[in-house]
Amino acid sequence: MSLDLGLPALERAAPRLMRTEPLLNMRDISKSYGNVRALRHVDAAVYPGEVMGIVGESGSGKSTLLRMMNLEDTPDSGDYTLRLPGRENENLFDLTRYERRMLCARNIGIVYQNPHLGLLMKHSSSGNVAERLLIAGERSFEVLRDKAREALDASEFPLDRMDARPIELSGGMQQRVQLAKAIALEPALLLLDEPTTGLDVSVQALVLDTLKRLQRDRRITMVLVSHDLGVIRTMADRVMVMRHGEVVEQGLADQVFQDPQHPYTQQLVHAKL
Amino acid sequence: MTTTPLLRVQGLTKTFRMYHLDSMLHAFEDISFDLYQGEFLLLRGHNGAGKSTLLRTIWRSYLPVAGQVLYASSHGEIDLANAADVDIALLRREEIGFVTQFLNARPRVAAQDIVAEPLRLAGATQAEALDQARHWLDQFGVRPELWRAYPSTFSGGEQQKVNLARALILPQKLLLLDEPTASLDVGARAALVRRLADLKAHGVAIIGVFHHPGDVAELIDREINLNTRVIADQSAEEEHVAV
Numbered sequence: 001m002s003l004d005l006g007l008p009a010l011e012r013a014a015p016r017l018m019r020t021e022p023l024l025n026m027r028d029i030s031k032s033y034g035n036v037r038a039l040r041h042v043d044a045a046v047y048p049g050e051v052m053g054i055v056g057e058s059g060s061g062k063s064t065l066l067r068m069m070n071l072e073d074t075p076d077s078g079d080y081t082l083r084l085p086g087r088e089n090e091n092l093f094d095l096t097r098y099e100r101r102m103l104c105a106r107n108i109g110i111v112y113q114n115p116h117l118g119l120l121m122k123h124s125s126s127g128n129v130a131e132r133l134l135i136a137g138e139r140s141f142e143v144l145r146d147k148a149r150e151a152l153d154a155s156e157f158p159l160d161r162m163d164a165r166p167i168e169l170s171g172g173m174q175q176r177v178q179l180a181k182a183i184a185l186e187p188a189l190l191l192l193d194e195p196t197t198g199l200d201v202s203v204q205a206l207v208l209d210t211l212k213r214l215q216r217d218r219r220i221t222m223v224l225v226s227h228d229l230g231v232i233r234t235m236a237d238r239v240m241v242m243r244h245g246e247v248v249e250q251g252l253a254d255q256v257f258q259d260p261q262h263p264y265t266q267q268l269v270h271a272k273l
Numbered sequence: 274m275t276t277t278p279l280l281r282v283q284g285l286t287k288t289f290r291m292y293h294l295d296s297m298l299h300a301f302e303d304i305s306f307d308l309y310q311g312e313f314l315l316l317r318g319h320n321g322a323g324k325s326t327l328l329r330t331i332w333r334s335y336l337p338v339a340g341q342v343l344y345a346s347s348h349g350e351i352d353l354a355n356a357a358d359v360d361i362a363l364l365r366r367e368e369i370g371f372v373t374q375f376l377n378a379r380p381r382v383a384a385q386d387i388v389a390e391p392l393r394l395a396g397a398t399q400a401e402a403l404d405q406a407r408h409w410l411d412q413f414g415v416r417p418e419l420w421r422a423y424p425s426t427f428s429g430g431e432q433q434k435v436n437l438a439r440a441l442i443l444p445q446k447l448l449l450l451d452e453p454t455a456s457l458d459v460g461a462r463a464a465l466v467r468r469l470a471d472l473k474a475h476g477v478a479i480i481g482v483f484h485h486p487g488d489v490a491e492l493i494d495r496e497i498n499l500n501t502r503v504i505a506d507q508s509a510e511e512e513h514v515a516v
């Protein structure tokens with residue numbers, strides 16, 4: 001008997017060679033806001049160590065899906081499991097709000113396009129990172145300081161500015177503080193919502209390189225939402241294409257970009273400059 | 274040579290559906306061949322005959338509309354035409370390489386880091402990976418003063434050398450080559466042929482498209498002509514197989 005993991009048709013049809021199970025598995029997620037159907041029967045599987053890119057036009061549901069992955073919102077229907085020790089079969093949407101918050105703090109990091117959503121702009125950069133550690137229960141000032149320093153360093157943030165407040169920093173530096181905060185507890189899953197949108201091209205390249213290095217060295221699993229196909233093409237191992245709240249296509253990044261199967265994906269790829 | 278093929282391509286067919294033109298483009302149809310460990314198969318054909326498309330379909334950048342690509346991986350046999358993406362990604366990391374004529378480098382990453390990356394992903398330490406990367410950059414004739422520079426500023430030929438060093442740094446079981454000698458100077462071309470001969474001697478099976486097949490004439494075991502779709506053995510004329 002084959003296991004139905006809720007994978008898209010291509011994946012379900014193929015007998016699997018490796019027994020790797022997805023780290024993240026979402027099944028049949030639907031969500032409406034009033035009359036707007038934001039997500040329609042979305043399935044998503046993300047495997048350990050990979051970067052899954054999500055593309056689509058504004059309003060396609062990609063950021064809504066990311067918020068669901070970060071447990072900031074719950075769907076009208078559907079299941080969400082993360083392969084964390086002892087929680088493999090638990091639908092995370094069934095947890096209480098407090099349980100969801102604690103699980104996220106310890107296991108999921110997120111970087112928002114808008115640093116104001118992810119940072120306390122008038123606290124120090126190191127304090128922002130330490131806040132994440134505090135939520136997870138760390139209390140020793142020395143440990144907090146050391147871990148914050150380590151995370152900022154891994155995010156290639158200049159340590160001589162770790163006491164500067166984000167409001168005093170450039171956009172690229174603010175994104176690095178967000179990244180440091182997101183990886184401070186070595187999360188199983190890192191969610192990136194348009195992390196380089198609005199940055200200068202040169203700063204964007206540096207942030208992307210930092211992300212790629214973190215993925216390579218720490219094997220962090222990432223989900224990257226971007227409307228910039230160049231960013232997705234550079235970063236993602238696999239890609240999901242969303243439109244009107246549905247996943248219209250998914251596949252290996254090079255396949256989706258070179259041999260798109262869905263008319264909308266073809267339109268999207270051909271429109272790229 | 275072993276008796277079991279490493280790769281069995283059966284009835285492979287590729288058609289592109291172009292929605293904006295409301296039309297279909299037939300690339301190739303009903304291609305079948307076997308490839309054994311240590312064999313070098315050359316794909317011939319005029320421009321547009323489907324040589325690169327066939328390589329990309331085996332690599333799974335393109336999805337075939339019919340047929341099978343049965344590959345004897347270290348984990349067991351798998352049909353690359355229908356395998357799960359996650360399996361294809363793993364095989365690309367571990368066993369199957371693809372060399373194109375273009376370097377797809379991330380901006381602001383040094384040449385030596387681009388070359389070292391496949392080894393780092395395979396678990397080598399930074400020092401080991403960089404050592405090997407510098408060795409292969411040197412072999413392909415990239416000057417040491419360029420090793421820490423960003424390849425986006427390099428000439429086409431220099432970029433291609435970086436591309437080859439990266440693509441050939443890890444031992445593989447199956448190697449797909451799409452015009453790898455385009456824009457290479459004589460020294461780099463010779464280094465590439467030496468490396469391919471070494472890989473072939475170690476059992477790596479190779480399928481290649483070459484603008485100047487004479488570059489690798491000594492390595493070729495068989496050819497497929499995609500114009501006529503006949504497989505010809507270089508050494509034994511009796512072994513022709515219609516496809």
